Amino acid sequence: MKQMEHVSAPDPPALPAFGRALWRYRGQRGALIPLLQSAQETYGYIPKQAIYEIAGVTGIPPAEVYGVVTFYAQFRLEPQGRYVIRLCTGTACHVNGAPMLEETIEEVLGLKRGETDGERLFTLESVACIGCCSLSPVIMVNDETFGKLDARKLRRLLKRFKKAARQEERG
Amino acid sequence: MRSFKVGTSTCGVSAGADKVLERLLSLAAESDGAPVAVSETGCIGMCYREPLVEVVDGPERVLYAEMTPEAAERLYRGATRDELEAHVLIEGESGDRDGFLLEQHRIALVNCGHIDPADLDDYLAQDGYAGYRKAVTAMTPEEVVAEIELSGLRGRGGGGFPTGLKWKLSRASAADTKYIVCNADEGDPGAFMDRSLLEGDPHGVLEGMAIAGYAIGACEGHIYIRAEYPRAIRRLEAAIEQATARGLLGRGVFGGEIDFEVHIKQGAGAFVCGEETALIASMEGRRGMPRFRPPYPAERGLFDKPTNINNVETFANVPWIVRNGGAAFAALGTPKSKGTKVFALAGKVVRGGLVEVPMGMTINRLVLGIGGGVREGGRFKAVQLGGPSGGCIPASLGDTPIDYDQLTATGAIMGSGGLVVMDDSTCMVDVARYFLSFTQSESCGKCTFCRIGTKRMLEILEAICAGGGREGDIERLETLGRQISAASLCGLGQTAPNPVLTTIRYFRDEYEAHIRDKRCPAHVCPSLVSYSISEAACTGCGACIKVCPVDAITGRRKELHVLDAEACIRCGRCYTTCQFDAIIKD
Ligand SMILES: Cc1cc2nc3c(=O)[nH]c(=O)nc-3n(C[C@H](O)[C@H](O)[C@H](O)COP(=O)(O)O)c2cc1C
Ligand code: SF4
Numbered sequence: 205m206k207q208m209e210h211v212s213a214p215d216p217p218a219l220p221a222f223g224r225a226l227w228r229y230r231g232q233r234g235a236l237i238p239l240l241q242s243a244q245e246t247y248g249y250i251p252k253q254a255i256y257e258i259a260g261v262t263g264i265p266p267a268e269v270y271g272v273v274t275f276y277a278q279f280r281l282e283p284q285g286r287y288v289i290r291l292c293t294g295t296a297c298h299v300n301g302a303p304m305l306e307e308t309i310e311e312v313l314g315l316k317r318g319e320t321d322g323e324r325l326f327t328l329e330s331v332a333c334i335g336c337c338s339l340s341p342v343i344m345v346n347d348e349t350f351g352k353l354d355a356r357k358l359r360r361l362l363k364r365f366k367k368a369a370r371q372e373e374r375g
Numbered sequence: 376m377r378s379f380k381v382g383t384s385t386c387g388v389s390a391g392a393d394k395v396l397e398r399l400l401s402l403a404a405e406s407d408g409a410p411v412a413v414s415e416t417g418c419i420g421m422c423y424r425e426p427l428v429e430v431v432d433g434p435e436r437v438l439y440a441e442m443t444p445e446a447a448e449r450l451y452r453g454a455t456r457d458e459l460e461a462h463v464l465i466e467g468e469s470g471d472r473d474g475f476l477l478e479q480h481r482i483a484l485v486n487c488g489h490i491d492p493a494d495l496d497d498y499l500a501q502d503g504y505a506g507y508r509k510a511v512t513a514m515t516p517e518e519v520v521a522e523i524e525l526s527g528l529r530g531r532g533g534g535g536f537p538t539g540l541k542w543k544l545s546r547a548s549a550a551d552t553k554y555i556v557c558n559a560d561e562g563d564p565g566a567f568m569d570r571s572l573l574e575g576d577p578h579g580v581l582e583g584m585a586i587a588g589y590a591i592g593a594c595e596g597h598i599y600i601r602a603e604y605p606r607a608i609r610r611l612e613a614a615i616e617q618a619t620a621r622g623l624l625g626r627g628v629f630g631g632e633i634d635f636e637v638h639i640k641q642g643a644g645a646f647v648c649g650e651e652t653a654l655i656a657s658m659e660g661r662r663g664m665p666r667f668r669p670p671y672p673a674e675r676g677l678f679d680k681p682t683n684i685n686n687v688e689t690f691a692n693v694p695w696i697v698r699n700g701g702a703a704f705a706a707l708g709t710p711k712s713k714g715t716k717v718f719a720l721a722g723k724v725v726r727g728g729l730v731e732v733p734m735g736m737t738i739n740r741l742v743l744g745i746g747g748g749v750r751e752g753g754r755f756k757a758v759q760l761g762g763p764s765g766g767c768i769p770a771s772l773g774d775t776p777i778d779y780d781q782l783t784a785t786g787a788i789m790g791s792g793g794l795v796v797m798d799d800s801t802c803m804v805d806v807a808r809y810f811l812s813f814t815q816s817e818s819c820g821k822c823t824f825c826r827i828g829t830k831r832m833l834e835i836l837e838a839i840c841a842g843g844g845r846e847g848d849i850e851r852l853e854t855l856g857r858q859i860s861a862a863s864l865c866g867l868g869q870t871a872p873n874p875v876l877t878t879i880r881y882f883r884d885e886y887e888a889h890i891r892d893k894r895c896p897a898h899v900c901p902s903l904v905s906y907s908i909s910e911a912a913c914t915g916c917g918a919c920i921k922v923c924p925v926d927a928i929t930g931r932r933k934e935l936h937v938l939d940a941e942a943c944i945r946c947g948r949c950y951t952t953c954q955f956d957a958i959i960k961d
Pocket of ligand 1: 447529532559562647648653686740791865
């Protein structure tokens with residue numbers, strides 16, 4: 205269960221894309237989830253004030269909106285890292301070594317599932333199945349897929365991304 | 376004109392098909408020679424040899440496998456087939472060299488990997504929307520329902536409920552508004568049939584929905600699709616737009632009185648939302664919790680209106696049945712399971728991918744024949760069917776035919792089509808633990824037995840895998856499993872114990888080895904393996920010393936290293952680091 209830790213995070217600026225979504229879905233039945241998806245697409249996560257704004261236009265109490273947010277795995281209450289690593293935990297990846305990949309990620313980046321590091325460089329997520337089982341075990345880094353991994357290849361890959369992330373952070 | 380077709384489904388793109396496509400498109404844009412057509416197509420199912428490129432040159436057709444941008448460029452610039460001999464997979468009308476397609480029978484997948492899913496004309500050229508036209512112009516809704524009943528089609532989403540009967544019930548519900556819902560939530564974490572269908576042949580599914588709409592009297596269809604399938608969503612959006620522009624969907628289809636509009640709803644990542652009543656709750660914008668049935672959705676569904684919910688693959692079979700007649704479909708398969716079934720073949724199998732076979736084929740034929748057996752010389756141990764709701768069938772029952780009732784008799788289920796092959800390097804206790812941790816975290820929490828019972832089962836399984844198993848654990852798992860099945864509201868809880876119960880049934884000795892001998896026969900459970908160093912293979916490179924977090928390995932450079940078994944915490948880092956296979960796992 206997600207915690208309401210984001211309460212202390214500073215509010216991001218209001219963005220027009222989300223404002224348009226609020227307008228477009230006004231008064232539509234079943235609009236809550238599309239609105240939350242739009243908020244997340246705009247901000248990268250669901251900021252607190254988006255919950256209040258959605259509650260305002262839909263007439264659904266903020267607590268209920270929050271209940272829907274925490275029910276679905278897709279919604280995040282915190283911003284993510286620069287690189288989002290999605291570890292495929294589908295059945296094929298599991299039998300072909302996903303647990304070993306997970307250990308290696310923890311070893312190299314110090315992240316467990318669902319965590320983001322302090323500098324917001326990396327976030328580790330799991331997905332139920334990316335659907336390229338013949339390449340298992342697989343991870344995705346942002347939009348790119350890396351398949352047929354073993355611990356050694358993964359270590360090399362992670363080190364490369366770590367370096368890239370540090371460089372981008374600096375300049 | 377020469378044409379190049381690149382398979383750009385998710386599986387192809389993951390393997391690098393987008394780079395191949397990009398290269399071909401830029402070559403085509405630059406060239407001032409003879410025009411060359413470059414297009415995309417869906418997944419032909421041979422995922423194990425992606426990226427795939429089909430080159431059509433006059434009467435010649437060759438499918439090339441494992442393509443790179445460089446190889447594609449060579450082909451484009453006129454390299455002959457012989458120069459790329461190693462890549463050739465299918466030539467002309469003859470079968471593929473791997474024999475992968477030979478025994479398949481394609482109805483749902485007939486267009487996947489052949490047509491350009493982004494081009495409506497390609498679909499129309501394959502009799503696309505002819506089934507819908509026939510239904511609307513030459514048949515009454517009752518006749519359509521009767522044809523589906525005659526076909527013997529059963530729901531492909533896992534339940535296997537007769538589709539014709541469901542349509543009949545939905546048709547009989549009187550209401551001003553009714554809905555068609557296509558369930559594309561595909562939650563089984565080892566399955567990608569529905570995604571491939573939607574990416575490779577979106578119009579096929581839309582046509583099936585439209586026929587259903589006509590048959591039951593619904594003017595509106597919704598596709599509830601996982602947000603994790605962005606490519607399928609894009610293809611569907613494009614397909615809906617094209618079909619609407621041509622008057623095949625939307626208001627007044629075929630210039631007549633019939634309306635059928637289709638909308639897409641994205642799911643938000645909850646396995647339980649595949650269950651039909653939870654799916655409806657989610658579409659209405661609520662937490663996706665199942666409710667008690669009856670009333671069934673056919674009576675009271677979306678926004679309290681009668682709603683006919685079917686799976687993607689179920690709909691994909693419909694146009695074929697209407698075009699060719701229910702009897703032709705019923706001619707395939709076994710007495711109670713008609714037609715074909717699509718499977719996502721994965722795991723420790725040589726040729727993993729998407730297959731469609733006639734019902735009645737044995738598991739052995741599918742795994743050893745079409746799939747080419749087990750990877751890297753392992754021994755075929757079991758298949759897992761139906762994911763978290765299903766079970767494991769041991770290799771000794773490999774003669775079991777693919778048939779709803781005969782598969783159920785083994786303790787597994789047909790499921791939606793996920794088929795994961797396991798060999799002797801797969802630990803069955805670990806597999807059971809894996810599935811249970813999935814269902815446990817996906818339980819919506821409404822029912823006590825599902826919420827807490829699965830937690831207790833998972834704790835026992837985790838203890839067994841960690842070496843803390845006790846006598847009586849197996850019996851405790853069996854009792855809990857029976858109670859959870861009996862006392863859960865929806866299919867998630869009712870079937871959650873299946874992976875555990877079937878592995879106990881067929882692989883009890885593995886559970887006993889974990890519990891009594893503190894041994895994992897497949898060397899998978901980290902706490903139950905021990906590591907040592909092979910004198911013969913160790914070169915004294917020192918790599919393992921560096922990675923060991925507890926300094927359990929010692930030794931000088933270029934000298935044999937020694938592993939202190941007492942200090943070892945069995946993290947396995949030395950094992951995955953050593954380049955010389957000198958760390959022995961036992
Ligand atoms: C926990 C759970 C998950 C389900 N997931 C799916 C799914 O992902 N896709 C699907 O088509 N049916 C799924 N079903 C089955 C649906 O409830 C429903 O029976 C099905 O969509 C009906 O379509 P069909 O008769 O064409 O199979 C699921 C059922 C349960 C209990
Ligand atoms: S069985 Fe489990 S998932 Fe289904 S309604 Fe009950 S608690 Fe929810």
